[in-house]
Amino acid sequence: MKGSFITLEGIEGAGKSTCMAEVLTVLKTAGRDVLETREPGGTRLGEELRQLLLGHKHTGMHEDTELLLMFAARAEHLQQRILPALHAGRWVLCDRFTDASYAYQGGGRGMDMKRIQQLENWVQGDVRPDLTLLMDLPVELGLERAGKRSSPDRFESEALAFFQRVRKAYLEIARREPQRVQVIDASQSLENVQAQVREVIQRFLEQQA
Numbered sequence: 001m002k003g004s005f006i007t008l009e010g011i012e013g014a015g016k017s018t019c020m021a022e023v024l025t026v027l028k029t030a031g032r033d034v035l036e037t038r039e040p041g042g043t044r045l046g047e048e049l050r051q052l053l054l055g056h057k058h059t060g061m062h063e064d065t066e067l068l069l070m071f072a073a074r075a076e077h078l079q080q081r082i083l084p085a086l087h088a089g090r091w092v093l094c095d096r097f098t099d100a101s102y103a104y105q106g107g108g109r110g111m112d113m114k115r116i117q118q119l120e121n122w123v124q125g126d127v128r129p130d131l132t133l134l135m136d137l138p139v140e141l142g143l144e145r146a147g148k149r150s151s152p153d154r155f156e157s158e159a160l161a162f163f164q165r166v167r168k169a170y171l172e173i174a175r176r177e178p179q180r181v182q183v184i185d186a187s188q189s190l191e192n193v194q195a196q197v198r199e200v201i202q203r204f205l206e207q208q209a
Helices: 016-029 044-054 063-087 098-108 113-124 139-149 160-176 190-208
Strands: 005-010 034-038 091-095 131-136 181-185
Touching: 005 016, 005 098, 016 034, 016 091, 016 131, 016 190, 034 063, 044 063, 063 091, 063 098, 063 113, 098 113, 098 160, 131 160, 131 190, 139 160, 160 181, 181 190
Parallel strands: 005 091, 005 131, 034 091, 131 181
Antiparallel strands: none
């Protein structure tokens, strides 16, 4: 693979969309050809699965079903968009990836992490992000911000304790993989958050040069 794979993670209200825009600006300024995408979604099938997963039509969906749908969307996403882009030398910038499955289904739902790992290995082979920006902030602040943005989706309707487990799982991933996962303090002002993001991306670009 010639391109680089960058993902953004974080709980609701962490400012991933704003962060995505900042990363995209830095990469394009540096002359990189970037595919911007998201999970669940990224393909026609993936977007339809996204509606099933985030909408309220199937409230009470079994956790196994939820996890398998996430990886079904991811398999399509990888084969149809991510891998072709990377092989063509493009950079891929993705809003959420498999870390989200470990955090939401593993941490939030309490599912066995080894089951998630089995799906990860099956669907992805050896494909992993080269860099992950984890937008971290206190759960209460994140949910407050998210509440001002739009009506809650199926995940955003979960209880506070659910998101506390999600955040804890994200931070555990960052602790285990400090080289890949860079934690951004998303509780700060927009200007400070953008400055942190620029610093991380510029440093990564230098390492890839």
